Amino acid sequence: MYDTPQRQELSMQEKAIITLLSILMYLGAACVSAEGSAKQRYLNPVFDAYNKVSNVVYANKFNAFSNQREALTMRIFEPKNDAELKRPLVILTPGGGFVKHDDNWMDDFGIELAKAGYVIAINRYRLSAGVGTPELFFNAVSKSVSDQRSVIEYFVNDNNDGNRYNVDLDLVFVGGHSAGAITSMFVAYTDASDDIPESLQKKFKEQSLSFVSTEQKKEFTIKGVVNMSGLIIDLALIDVGEPALLSIHGERDTVIRFDRKDAGFAATVIAEHVQKIGVANMLYVIPGGDHLTPADPLACPECIPLMKRFMFNKINF
Template identity: 30%
Template sequence: MKFIFTLSFASLFTLSGLAQTADGCDGFRYFYDVFDEVEKTTVQYGANVNVLGQNQPLYMDVYTPAGDQADHRPVIIWAFGGGFILGSREDVADACIGFARKGYVAAAIDYRLYSIFLGVPDSLTVIDVVTKAMHDMKASVRYFRQDAATTNTFRVDTNRMLVAGVSAGAITALHTAYLDADDNIPMYFQDVLDDNGGLEGSSGDAANLSYSSEVDFVVSLSGGLYKKEWMNAGEPPLVSIHGTADEVVPYEHGTAVVPVGGQTYELVSLDGSGLLHARADDLGIDNYLVSVPGGGHE
């Protein structure tokens, strides 16, 4: 699976043109391991009120290739899975280390989760939790833009900003990339957005919020988008892996669920990778889908 993902990602990264003009790209860097050692730096990128009404600081671990002298490096921001109830940024550490060894700056972010102690969430509550996660990821994107414009600690290329995720993290990344003001957003969804500070949210400070949260590329491992119609022509390329028999996040259309403590809770209706990549094909968006026949939620 790891080899298939690496090959798929490299193929689309090349097709999209993001690799050829990246600083230091020699046909080897960004596709293969070129660094043995990786450094990790933990930073606070924002804060916001969680579902328990507590102000939650938001951290991310930033992985960089040790000894690298290149400037303008692509950055890939990873969000973990866990049904918006479980998980931590350490869950995607291996993915970040793998990309840092290839020459990327890679980040594993915190994002706000739901607390099952509040009871079984209804669909509007799930939309609220997805919105909070999206806002947190947007703040992390803005953090790197702000860093590039000020201290330039991480030396990222703000024209090559990638978001990625696993399961709930992939749902977060897809909404970060494709939900915008031009979309036909149902009123109940818009109300949730408005209650959380609009499309951008408020997970960063005033300086953070002055930067763009737009991204250039999306990586989705078993993810989905609330409405496939939110993907429009000219939006970022997408690479995905998804099992056709995924019982947690639908491969095509269905209700995402999360198993917790021996019980299964329904989350929200989603359009999965099968529909998203068909939509991308229709719109002329560069995309690459690896469908795993009979594969479940892995």
């Protein structure tokens, strides 16, 4: 279902648009470091140190792939010696094609965002055998969506039991890279009014997933979504009035093309859709970047500043 389409050469117009977007977005990121001596929390590094807590169990769930119940864990980053009582929560889900994990993926994001004042949770999710068919893909997605939702539920429960992490549940951001980005867009944009394929609905029900309407009161508010090298299966999942979106994608990504519009829709196509319906959005196509570039701060030093700028704007909107 998700085999790589043959790469086509970009037209001169497409290259010009990408170059212009890249320059504008990079200049916006550069402004982060030019704010002057008065550093702003959530935009600049305002803490020198951070705390990291590893192997926090957020749920225990059965995984048919491993044929056992699994303790699902996350790593939580927060500023050290922070007196703020209501802090934005950022949930990041790494990639891995739904089939593999690493204990350190995206930790550099956790560190840099914590120094800017955020609370960050980077979660592991239940793995799957593969995603080579629609059925396998929907099976993998349903588990990862359920698991990211459980991370949110963990913090909702914590908020009702003393709020150990001092998070503001009206300032929740979800995001990730590749499989994690796909997961995050499902979590943020799927609601009861959406037309979901019957086979995916079945998988969601197997995971006891239900979706409320946009009018129903939630215990949390997702303010924004960070899509790095991801795709969405149906543009119609993103409706008017839904959370803002930041998409970062490599120009030379051969796993998921940045302009993909068959068997899923990627960054530039999503950006066109959300722009038409009035959903706040930012798009950055990394010149020469590949599939992994958005999640690698060494390869894309502007990516974390862009993410901070995006969230800062939504926090102060």
